[in-house]
Amino acid sequence: xxxxxxxxxxxxxxxxxxxxxxxxxxxxxxxxxxxxxxxxxxxxxxxxxxxxxxxxxxxxxxxxxxxxxxxxxxxxxxxxxxxxxxxxxxxxxxxxxxxxxxxxxxxxxxxxxxxxxxxxxxxxxxxxxxxxxxxxxxxxxxxxxxxxxxxxxxxxxxxxxxxxxxxxxxxxxxxxxxxxxxxxxxxxxxxxxxxxxxxxxxxxxxxxxxxxxxxxxxxxxxxxxxxxxxxxxxxxxxxxxxxxxxxxxxxxxxxxxxxxxxxxxxxxxxxxxxxxxxxxxxxxxxxxxxxxxxxxxxxxxxxxxxxxxxxxxxxxxxxxxxxxxxxxxxxxxxxxxxxxxxxx
Amino acid sequence: xxxxxxxxxxxxxxxxxxxxxxxxxxxxxxxxxxxxxxxxxxxxxxxxxxxxxxxxxxxxxxxxxxxxxxxxxxxxxxxxxxxxxxxxxxxxxxxxxxxxxxxxxxxxxxxxxxxxxxxxxxxxxxxxxxxxxxxxxxxxxxxxxxxxxxxxxxxxxxxxxxx
Numbered sequence: 001x002x003x004x005x006x007x008x009x010x011x012x013x014x015x016x017x018x019x020x021x022x023x024x025x026x027x028x029x030x031x032x033x034x035x036x037x038x039x040x041x042x043x044x045x046x047x048x049x050x051x052x053x054x055x056x057x058x059x060x061x062x063x064x065x066x067x068x069x070x071x072x073x074x075x076x077x078x079x080x081x082x083x084x085x086x087x088x089x090x091x092x093x094x095x096x097x098x099x100x101x102x103x104x105x106x107x108x109x110x111x112x113x114x115x116x117x118x119x120x121x122x123x124x125x126x127x128x129x130x131x132x133x134x135x136x137x138x139x140x141x142x143x144x145x146x147x148x149x150x151x152x153x154x155x156x157x158x159x160x161x162x163x164x165x166x167x168x169x170x171x172x173x174x175x176x177x178x179x180x181x182x183x184x185x186x187x188x189x190x191x192x193x194x195x196x197x198x199x200x201x202x203x204x205x206x207x208x209x210x211x212x213x214x215x216x217x218x219x220x221x222x223x224x225x226x227x228x229x230x231x232x233x234x235x236x237x238x239x240x241x242x243x244x245x246x247x248x249x250x251x252x253x254x255x256x257x258x259x260x261x262x263x264x265x266x267x268x269x270x271x272x273x274x275x276x277x278x279x280x281x282x283x284x285x286x287x288x289x290x291x292x293x294x295x296x297x298x299x300x301x302x303x304x305x306x307x308x309x310x311x312x313x314x315x316x317x318x319x320x321x322x323x324x325x326x327x328x329x330x331x332x333x334x335x336x337x338x339x340x341x342x343x344x
Numbered sequence: 345x346x347x348x349x350x351x352x353x354x355x356x357x358x359x360x361x362x363x364x365x366x367x368x369x370x371x372x373x374x375x376x377x378x379x380x381x382x383x384x385x386x387x388x389x390x391x392x393x394x395x396x397x398x399x400x401x402x403x404x405x406x407x408x409x410x411x412x413x414x415x416x417x418x419x420x421x422x423x424x425x426x427x428x429x430x431x432x433x434x435x436x437x438x439x440x441x442x443x444x445x446x447x448x449x450x451x452x453x454x455x456x457x458x459x460x461x462x463x464x465x466x467x468x469x470x471x472x473x474x475x476x477x478x479x480x481x482x483x484x485x486x487x488x489x490x491x492x493x494x495x496x497x498x499x500x501x502x503x504x505x506x507x
Contacts, residue, residue, distance in 0.1 A: 135401070
């Protein structure tokens with residue numbers, strides 16, 4: 001049933017999946033350090049400085065602390081769901097990367113084998129990412145409910161309402177990109193933006209920038225980051241859905257949040273900023289490998305999200321709902337119409 | 345290989361479906377229902393229709409279940425777990441289930457199933473879209489109007505309560 005060629009294919013896929021998981025799993029460590037450094041410098045202080053040069057070993061110290069902490073399950077909590085919730089939050093965040101391409105095929109030197117820089121080029125890629133990415137919410141809802149604590153429950157309910165509201169706007173933004181590039185596959189989406197900055201979707205005038213703004217706002221709300229982190233509003237809800245969590249279980253929620261930030265940055269780059277294509281179509285720009293451009297853009301967006309976090313105040317809950325239902329959704333409906341007219 | 349995956353998904357779907365109706369805690373039932381729906385989506389993938397599979401996860405698991413949970417979470421779980429649902433005689437419930445079961449089996453055995461494999465070109469999202477706007481335009485419009493009516497009704501009900 002299995003010949004050598006298929007076997008090699010399967011092994012390559014397993015190796016790629018393993019590598020990708022390992023990279024994503026370890027990414028939050030440098031990201032927490034970066035976030036605290038960015039926070040420090042925006043607040044005009046130094047941030048972590050003690051552990052290692054410029055506090056670079058701080059994430060290791062934090063991990064050690066989280067592992068050694070006591071794992072507390074609250075009295076009369078739903079033990080099964082309480083333990084399951086962090087995993088439900090974390091797994092979809094990783095699953096999203098199955099459909100995400102990181103570049104065109106590359107040839108490995110010495111072995112002379114062409115390898116694709118994605119796990120699977122689904123022809124419904126963008127829908128898959130939306131559907132799976134949306135599942136992470138259940139971790140928050142179940143975690144909030146199972147804790148048997150009113151603050152956690154309120155945090156869970158808030159996030160359920162927030163997700164329902166903003167998922168609509170987020171899906172509309174994806175519809176917009178699908179209309180602009182005529183494809184649902186993320187790989188084709190990037191190929192459609194080849195040939196310099198003026199081909200990127202964000203500069204698909206006049207409607208591209210509008211879709212970009214809708215997408216960024218909705219995505220910020222979906223990943224529960226400031227200014228939309230109402231589910232963990234420490235002013236009114238202790239710390240929301242993860243109030244009762246400690247140690248490693250708490251860190252799984254944090255891990256999911258950072259991975260979500262990475263995947264949103266990656267999606268923004270793929271959908272609006274030309275993926276691995278250089279900004280200008282010249283020999284010098286094409287000389288730099290695509291993966292470098294890709295990573296540079298992703299890092300720029302991760303920095304952008306951190307910058308926002310320490311610059312903007314948190315919205316009030318009714319303001320959050322107003323933005324979602326009364327501004328973003330009507331705006332996206334009009335934008336769908338305009339994009340359709342431009343395509344005629 | 346495909347048979348193995350089919351059996352795995354089908355058995356998990358059946359077991360989680362059973363768990364939905366037998367578990368006492370409504371939230372646990374909701375979790376099993378989610379698991380069941382995800383398995384059904386996996387079956388769609390095996391049938392080479394990724395669009396239907398993703399739509400299943402997106403709409404049922406992603407959106408409908410969040411709304412279910414929204415209601416279930418505010419329930420008094422302790423009370424809901426003790427009460428039997430529906431609040432009628434056991435024998436009556438058994439009768440209804442038996443009738444529905446026989447009906448379902450009769451439908452399954454009476455309907456002719458196509459055994460030819462689906463045309464690969466017919467299952468892409470593009471072809472589904474084309475079919476929706478040509479061959480099945482009328483049913484598509486009818487469904488849209490029903491959904492629009494439901495939307496308007498929901499808005500009106502919410503407005504009435506505010507007054």
